[in-house]
Amino acid sequence: MARRHRNPKRRRPKDPRRPKRPMNSFFYFYKDNREAAANSPMMKTYMQAMTAKVAGKMWKKADPDAKNRAVQEFGQSREQYRRAAKQYRPPTKEQWQHIMTHWPKRALSNYNFFVREKFRQIWNGTHGAKSKREKFGAVSRMVARRWSRLTGEEKEKYDRLSGQDRARRKKEIEDLWATLH
Numbered sequence: 053m054a055r056r057h058r059n060p061k062r063r064r065p066k067d068p069r070r071p072k073r074p075m076n077s078f079f080y081f082y083k084d085n086r087e088a089a090a091n092s093p094m095m096k097t098y099m100q101a102m103t104a105k106v107a108g109k110m111w112k113k114a115d116p117d118a119k120n121r122a123v124q125e126f127g128q129s130r131e132q133y134r135r136a137a138k139q140y141r142p143p144t145k146e147q148w149q150h151i152m153t154h155w156p157k158r159a160l161s162n163y164n165f166f167v168r169e170k171f172r173q174i175w176n177g178t179h180g181a182k183s184k185r186e187k188f189g190a191v192s193r194m195v196a197r198r199w200s201r202l203t204g205e206e207k208e209k210y211d212r213l214s215g216q217d218r219a220r221r222k223k224e225i226e227d228l229w230a231t232l233h
Contacts (some may be wrong), residue, residue: 057060064148065155068229071136074129081114081122094180147232156224162197162210170195 075083085107143151160168174191198217 074133077122077126082126154223159221162214165210165213166199
């Protein structure tokens with residue numbers, strides 16, 4: 053029997069108030085030594101994305117003092133995490149239902165705003181298609197072509213609209229979580 057996928061609209065959002073788990077000691081070491089790993093002679097033969105691999109080799113060869121510093125930082129952050137985790141109270145079932153029913157719509161992309169503006173104009177000006185399905189495909193291709201021909205300056209209007217919509221969604225999510233306090 054095929055496994056059914058959950059509807060992404062039904063998935064619970066992450067609680068931003070929930071404490072984040074601390075990094076392990078290697079990542080504290082890596083944070084302090086990333087520059088050295090990136091400039092090591094080994095990196096000349098590796099891609100830039102291999103920095104963590106080089107840092108892993110540095111970690112294995114590191115002196116005990118450097119490792120101990122990283123372990124101590126990890127220990128401090130682990131204690132902070134444990135204190136925060138004790139204080140954290142997850143939302144109740146009713147609060148989750150409230151969140152899920154009032155979750156804001158996704159923000160539109162710059163292309164979505166362009167399509168909203170141009171699709172109807174092109175649709176009304178197109179007369180050669182035999183069926184609505186053919187007409188829809190033809191108009192969609194025309195809109196995509198027009199989008200690809202836009203310059204960066206012409207796309208700025210749609211970038212601004214998309215940025216405003218992302219900010220709107222972010223504020224709505226923050227306001228929604230604030231209602232739980």
